[in-house]
Amino acid sequence: xxxKSLKAPRGTRDxxxxxxxxxxxxxxxxxxxxxxxxxEEVDAPMLEEADLFIRKAGEEIVDQLYHFEIHDHHLALxxxxxxxxxxxxxxxxGALRMPLRWFTxxxxxxxxxxxxxxxREHFQWNMDIWGEPGVAAEAELISALxxxxxxxxxxxxxxxxxxxxxxxxxxxxxxxxxxxxPEAFEPLCIVIDKLEKIGxxxxxxxxxxxxxxxxxxxxxxxSVLALLGARDLDEAAAHVPDDSAxxxxxxxxxxxxxxxxxxxxxxxxxxxVRGLAYYxxxxxxxxxxxxxxxxxxGGGRYDRLSETLGGKAIPAVGFGFGDMVIxxxxxxxxxxxxxxxxxxxxxxxxxxxxxxxxxRLAARLRSGDRRVELALAGGRLxxxxxxxxxxxxxxxxxxxxxxAERRVVRVRDLLSGEEREEPLTE
Ligand code: HAM
Numbered sequence: 001x002x003x004k005s006l007k008a009p010r011g012t013r014d015x016x017x018x019x020x021x022x023x024x025x026x027x028x029x030x031x032x033x034x035x036x037x038x039x040e041e042v043d044a045p046m047l048e049e050a051d052l053f054i055r056k057a058g059e060e061i062v063d064q065l066y067h068f069e070i071h072d073h074h075l076a077l078x079x080x081x082x083x084x085x086x087x088x089x090x091x092x093x094g095a096l097r098m099p100l101r102w103f104t105x106x107x108x109x110x111x112x113x114x115x116x117x118x119x120r121e122h123f124q125w126n127m128d129i130w131g132e133p134g135v136a137a138e139a140e141l142i143s144a145l146x147x148x149x150x151x152x153x154x155x156x157x158x159x160x161x162x163x164x165x166x167x168x169x170x171x172x173x174x175x176x177x178x179x180x181x182p183e184a185f186e187p188l189c190i191v192i193d194k195l196e197k198i199g200x201x202x203x204x205x206x207x208x209x210x211x212x213x214x215x216x217x218x219x220x221x222x223s224v225l226a227l228l229g230a231r232d233l234d235e236a237a238a239h240v241p242d243d244s245a246x247x248x249x250x251x252x253x254x255x256x257x258x259x260x261x262x263x264x265x266x267x268x269x270x271x272x273v274r275g276l277a278y279y280x281x282x283x284x285x286x287x288x289x290x291x292x293x294x295x296x297x298g299g300g301r302y303d304r305l306s307e308t309l310g311g312k313a314i315p316a317v318g319f320g321f322g323d324m325v326i327x328x329x330x331x332x333x334x335x336x337x338x339x340x341x342x343x344x345x346x347x348x349x350x351x352x353x354x355x356x357x358x359x360r361l362a363a364r365l366r367s368g369d370r371r372v373e374l375a376l377a378g379g380r381l382x383x384x385x386x387x388x389x390x391x392x393x394x395x396x397x398x399x400x401x402x403x404a405e406r407r408v409v410r411v412r413d414l415l416s417g418e419e420r421e422e423p424l425t426e
Contacts, residue, residue, distance in 0.1 A: 011112065011120025021339040023123070026323055027105050029151040030125040034103040037144045039127055042102045044084040046109075050076035052083045052309070057186035057277035058213075064110040077109035080320060081126045082278070082302065083309070089130050090311030098131025098314070117294050117325035127299075128318030135249050137317045138282045138301065139256035145286060145297055145319060146262045152326070153335045159296060161262075162269035163253075163284040166300070167246035169273065172227050172239045177220035184214045186277040192228065193275040200225055230270040246281070253282065278302040282317070288329050296329065297321040344370040346388035350400035351378050357424060358399050361409060364425075365397075389414060399424075 008014055015023055034041065050067045053076055067076035078084060081104050089096065104126045112118050127144055129137040142161060149159045166189060170178075178184055191206045191214065207214050207221040216224070223239070230236040233254075237247055250268065257263040266284075274283045281301035288296065299319025306314045330336040345365050349358035355378070362374040373391060375384055381398065388396040398410040408421045 009120075011114055013119060013121050017341065018339070021341075022327070022336060023323065025337060025339055026152070026327065027123075027125075029148055030103075030105055030321070033144055033148045033151055034125075034127060036147065037101065037127075037140065039101040039103040039144075042085070042088060042104055043106065044078075044081075044088060044104075046078055046107060047075050048078055048084060048087070050074040052076075052087060053079060055186075055277050058190045059277050060275060061110060064112060066109045066111060078106070079108055079110045080276075081106050081108065081124060082128070082276075082305070082318065082320070085126065085128055085130075085318075086305050086309055086311070086316070089314065089316075090306055090309060093306075093312055093314060096130075099137070100130050101127075102130070103127045115294070117322075117328045119324065123323040125321040125323075126318060127321075128316060130314055130316045132317070133303070133315040135253040135282065136256060138253055138284075139260060141299065141317060141319055142257060142266060142284065143260035143262050145321065146260075146265060148321065149326075152330060154330070154333060156265060158289055158329070158333060159265070159286050160289045161266040161284050161286045162272045163250075163266055163282065164268065164270055164272040165246045165250055165282050166273060166279050167249070167281045168236060168240055168244070168270070169224065169227060171241060171244055171246050172223065173220065177216050181215075187212075188214050188216075188224075189273045189279070190275060190277060192224065192273045195228065195271060228271045228273075233268055236268070236270055249282065274298060274300055278305040278308065280304055284319070286321075288325075288332075292332070293325050293328055295322075296325045341392050342371060343373055343391050343393040345372045345395050345397055346375065346384070346391065346393040347372060347397045348375040348381070348384040348388070348399065349378055350381065350398070353401065354378075354399040354404050357404055358397075361397060361399070361424065385412075 050065065051074070053065055054062055061079050065076050065079055067074065085102060085104070105123060107121060107123050109121055112120055127141055129141065145161065170185060188207065191203055195203050204221050204225065206212055207216045207224065208218055227236065227239040230239065233247065233250055240247055254263055257266050272283055272285055279300040280303045283300035285295045286297035287293070297319050301317040303315040305316060306312065327336065347358050347362045349355045358374060362372050365372045373393065375387065385396060393414060395414060396412050398412070403409055407424045409424055410419060411422055412419045
């Protein structure tokens with residue numbers, strides 16, 4: 001093996017025990033909250049037919065796909081969980097009781113340009129509700145998101161959600177620019193999503209480029225940008241019809257979020273459109289309030305994905321909450337817990353003659369659900385004590401010829417240093 005092949009591929013992650021414990025702690029927070037909201041956990045293969053992920057709207061995520069041909073199949077590592085969830089739902093749509101609430105915690109792959117909180121491998125907690133068209137579903141999901149940050153010990157105000165509705169944008173263009181070409185809406189959203197990155201002039205250029213697939217007039221493109229600048233719902237109202245359903249949904253959603261006690265953590269932001277093609281309605285993103293990091297969580301309503309993939313129409317909404325940006329925030333805020341290795345007992349036989357007795361003792365302790373390390377070699381007691389302390393054991397159980405003879409074991413509490421003898425029972 002060359003030294004090069006000993007290196008992990010760039011952007012992938014190794015988890016040594018300390019890091020693995022932190023990862024499990026985070027996943028446990030996700031799981032506890034998901035269960036409190038009565039979501040059921042599901043899973044699917046990390047490998048899917050590449051077609052499941054390939055869309056033509058110009059999304060970054062499609063360009064970032066890890067994919068390959070094998071035995072006449074074009075396969076890809078999943079960059080996100082939503083298409084797989086859709087595949088699972090579509091396959092059993094007739095039998096599943098709606099609305100259904102599913103969650104997943106999965107590893108995802110994207111060939112990203114790396115930066116703080118972004119790698120090519122990441123884990124995501126997804127929470128999705130299928131079969132509910134109303135914003136009650138969005139409200140439930142956003143409140144679950146804050147329950148998760150509460151669960152992690154982050155004070156309220158550390159994480160904020162910015163929220164918008166793509167339907168607002170669609171309404172503002174309906175009857176106008178996109179009447180004859182509704183298919184231009186998805187690429188239009190993908191371009192708008194780049195506003196912060198590429199600036200308004202490049203966005204205008206891409207929206208109006210005759211060959212760009214969107215082809216808005218200068219005037220329509222300007223009005224799109226004006227809507228994105230709306231600072232609150234009242235300003236947004238000026239851009240949509242008086243009977244705007246999207247605006248009514250947004251107002252209702254804010255009322256519901258207040259009832260959950262999270263309304264003050266969520267703000268309307270007309271510039272949030274999200275970079276994935278399938279969203280159709282409410283979209284939202286969670287950020288650290290200080291604005292130092294990339295998005296912690298992103299989600300929205302995707303009512304047409306099922307049909308796009310060949311299933312029947314089923315409304316759906318959900319979010320993906322990454323493990324990396326939140327870890328950065330927890331570190332910054334000194335909220336990432338130190339999680340030492342936990343071992344209850346260290347069992348040590350001084351000589352090979354006491355090993356079988358030590359094995360039986362360790363088995364008895366383990367059957368009581370204790371975490372037990374059995375020293376695999378005898379030797380000096382001093383060394384065993386040092387080992388027991390190093391692994392953070394609470395007690396050491398010591399068996400030498402004298403103890404075996406008297407049918408006892410010497411137990412030392414490693415915190416207090418107190419020692420006692422216990423009988424060696426069968
Ligand atoms: P997304 O915005 O692409 O949405 O990703 C959701 C979250 O995953 C991001 O906010 C971020 O925390 C994390 N994330 C994404 N890419 C990376 C990366 N390369 N490195 C580290 N973290 C990353 C989705 O994936 C949608 N499928 C979410 C969804 C579920 N929408 C509806 N249901």
